[in-house]
Amino acid sequence: MPRPLKVGVLLPDTEHQMNGESARWSDLAAMVRTAEAVGFDSVWVTDHLIHRADKPVDTPVEIGGDLRELEGPWECWSLLSGLAAITNRVEIGTLVICQSFRNPALLAKMADTVEEISGGRLILGLGAGWNEPEYRAFGYPFDHRVDRFEEGIEIITSLLRTSHCDLDGRWYQVRDCELRPRGPRPEGPPIVIGTAGERMLSLTAKYAGGWNTWFSQTNNDLENLKVLMQRVDAACEAQGRDPTTLSRSSAVKVEIGPHAPSAMSVAPLTGDPEALAEQLRAYAAAGIDHVQLWIEPNTVAGYEAFGKVLELLDQG
Numbered sequence: 406m407p408r409p410l411k412v413g414v415l416l417p418d419t420e421h422q423m424n425g426e427s428a429r430w431s432d433l434a435a436m437v438r439t440a441e442a443v444g445f446d447s448v449w450v451t452d453h454l455i456h457r458a459d460k461p462v463d464t465p466v467e468i469g470g471d472l473r474e475l476e477g478p479w480e481c482w483s484l485l486s487g488l489a490a491i492t493n494r495v496e497i498g499t500l501v502i503c504q505s506f507r508n509p510a511l512l513a514k515m516a517d518t519v520e521e522i523s524g525g526r527l528i529l530g531l532g533a534g535w536n537e538p539e540y541r542a543f544g545y546p547f548d549h550r551v552d553r554f555e556e557g558i559e560i561i562t563s564l565l566r567t568s569h570c571d572l573d574g575r576w577y578q579v580r581d582c583e584l585r586p587r588g589p590r591p592e593g594p595p596i597v598i599g600t601a602g603e604r605m606l607s608l609t610a611k612y613a614g615g616w617n618t619w620f621s622q623t624n625n626d627l628e629n630l631k632v633l634m635q636r637v638d639a640a641c642e643a644q645g646r647d648p649t650t651l652s653r654s655s656a657v658k659v660e661i662g663p664h665a666p667s668a669m670s671v672a673p674l675t676g677d678p679e680a681l682a683e684q685l686r687a688y689a690a691a692g693i694d695h696v697q698l699w700i701e702p703n704t705v706a707g708y709e710a711f712g713k714v715l716e717l718l719d720q721g
Contacts (some may be wrong), residue, residue: 408718409689412696415438415500415656417703419478424702425665437488439705440495443712445584447496448488449697452481452503457538474672478533482515489523498528500617500656500697501599505534509557509578520588527594530617531558533605551604552576558612565593598655601633606640615652625658625671631691654695661710664702673701682717
């Protein structure tokens with residue numbers, strides 16, 4: 406019997422996320438190899454430049470649902486390229502790329518190159534960004550983020566799906582742009598947009614193959630997720646799109662064993678392997694195709710322990 410939904414894992418790509426430690430490349434490489442070996446369907450990285458509060462760094466502040474002080478992540482695309490090269494089976498995804506950090510035509514070029522390195526295993530998750538302090542720190546404009554995203558997603562989808570784009574926009578201009586050579590999938594990798602905003606949901610329904618939400622937007626609660634998916638359905642219907650043609654995924658926090666205090670502030674799913682498997686079956690029954698798990702502890706040992714849950718899911 407096939408697994409009822411795809412199960413991916415979110416890597417600890419930021420300081421102090423690996424059970425209180427900061428993961429180096431050797432740690433992340435060991436973790437993705439373990440994830441592939443125990444049966445995860447996918448591995449995921451986030452896209453940030455710095456997490457900095459607009460307060461003294463010794464004063465914790467809640468940013469985007471996660472309790473942070475001053476933390477730095479590794480750069481997303483560099484990690485993604487490495488992950489593509491050292492894995493063979495798992496899909497690799499971004500949760501989600503901040504489109505405004507990179508020129509959209511270049512971003513499409515980067516995506517198709519990682520798509521080639523991976524042999525067609527990339528999932529391109531995109532978003533409009535939200536963390537103003539990192540924009541200021543690295544010199545990116547924070548204004549008109551959705552306006553910029555709307556032009557950017559048109560360029561990205563045109564290049565990845567047709568290899569060509571010509572657009573004279575307010576924020577971006579591409580002139581007779583061609584994407585060559587192409588990766589293994591003629592229409593490029595699947596595009597997933599992560600959002601809960603009304604306008605972004607409309608753009609998701611118009612351009613994307615899938616939709617994603619982060620667990621802070623649902624408080625890691627399936628009933629809240631069901632309510633949010635009703636808004637996703639409504640956005641599709643407003644675009645004249647059959648809602649069933651848009652895949653649905655959600656980040657979910659789970660606890661598989663003892664761990665250091667977590668910066669991820671929502672309550673995790675808990676229980677023995679059968680209880681966790683049953684909770685994930687409920688996500689599948691609700692219409693979720695893919696979950697990206699934040700596992701505590703987020704370590705090789707945590708991934709190995711979660712392999713028992715994957716075995717139970719495979720039994721139906």
